[in-house]
Amino acid sequence: MGESTEQMQPKKAFGWAARDSSGVLSPFTFSRRATGEKDVTFKVLYCGICHSDLHFIKNEWEKDWASSYPLVPGHEIVGIVTEVGSKVEKFKVGDKVGVGCLVGSCHSCDNCANNLESYCPKMILTYGSIYYDRTTTYGGYSDIMVTDEHFVVSIPDNLPLDGGAPLLCAGITVYSPLKYFGLDKPGMHVGVVGLGGLGHLAVKFAKAMGVKATVISTSPNKKKEAIEHLGAHSFLVSRNQDEL
Known part of the structure; x- marks a missing residue:
C-alpha cells in the first residue's frame, strides 16, 4: 500500500x-x-x-x-x-x-x-x-x-532579508545578462531601457560593477531618480528624437 x-x-x-x-x-x-x-x-x-x-x-x-x-x-x-x-x-x-x-x-x-x-x-x-x-x-x-x-x-x-527577496527574480533577471555577456567590466557602458522593477536594479548592479549606465525611458520625470538616487551616468527620453 x-x-x-x-x-x-x-x-x-x-x-x-x-x-x-x-x-x-x-x-x-x-x-x-x-x-x-x-x-x-x-x-x-x-x-x-x-x-x-x-x-x-x-x-x-x-x-x-x-x-x-x-x-x-x-x-x-x-x-x-x-x-x-x-x-x-x-x-x-x-x-x-x-x-x-x-x-x-x-x-x-x-x-x-x-x-x-x-x-x-x-x-x-x-x-x-x-x-x-x-x-x-x-x-x-x-x-x-x-x-x-x-x-x-x-x-x-x-x-537585509526584505531587500534581498526581490533579487531572487527581478535581481537575477538583470544580473545574469550583465555577467553572461561580459558587461560587468569597469569602464564599460550599458543602456537600461525602462526604470521599473528590473531597470532600477540593473542600474544599481552596473554602478556596483563600475559600469556606466544610461537609462532610456519614456518618462522624463524619472531622470532625477535615475541619476541622483540610483547613480545612472546619463538619461535619455525615448520620445525625444533629439536625444536619440
Whole structure:
C-alpha cells in the first residue's frame, strides 16, 4: 500500500492561495513534505511580489502555461533555516537563505550540467508544478518552505532579508545578462531601457560593477531618480528624437 498524503507531507503549513482566476487570495492550510536528506526547511520571513505571480494567479498565461488551483504564489522567498537533512552540506540551522523560481530539475541534461537549470526541459517551478513525488508545489506566500539544497541560496548577513527577496527574480533577471555577456567590466557602458522593477536594479548592479549606465525611458520625470538616487551616468527620453 502506498503512502498517504499525510505520510508524504506531514509538515503543516499556512499560506495565501488563489482558488480561481479572479485574482483574489484567501487563507489556505496545506502540508509540505518531511525534510529529506538533501532538503533545507526554513521559516519564510519575506516574499517579493513579482508581476508573473499576478499572471499566474489570474491564469493570464493559460495558452502557454495554464494555472492549476489552489495556487500559492511567490518565488522571491527568504527566511531562516529551521531544519536540514542528513546529507545537506551547505547550510545549517539559523542560516539566512532564499529560494527563487525553481525547486527542481532533471540534474542530467546538458543545461543542468552547465548550471542552466532554468533551461532544463524538466524544470520544476516553485509553485504550480508537479514535484518528483507527484505532489503540487506551493510557493512563498506561506510560512515554511522545504527545498532541495541545490536550489537554495545563501543570503549574506549584511544584506537585509526584505531587500534581498526581490533579487531572487527581478535581481537575477538583470544580473545574469550583465555577467553572461561580459558587461560587468569597469569602464564599460550599458543602456537600461525602462526604470521599473528590473531597470532600477540593473542600474544599481552596473554602478556596483563600475559600469556606466544610461537609462532610456519614456518618462522624463524619472531622470532625477535615475541619476541622483540610483547613480545612472546619463538619461535619455525615448520620445525625444533629439536625444536619440
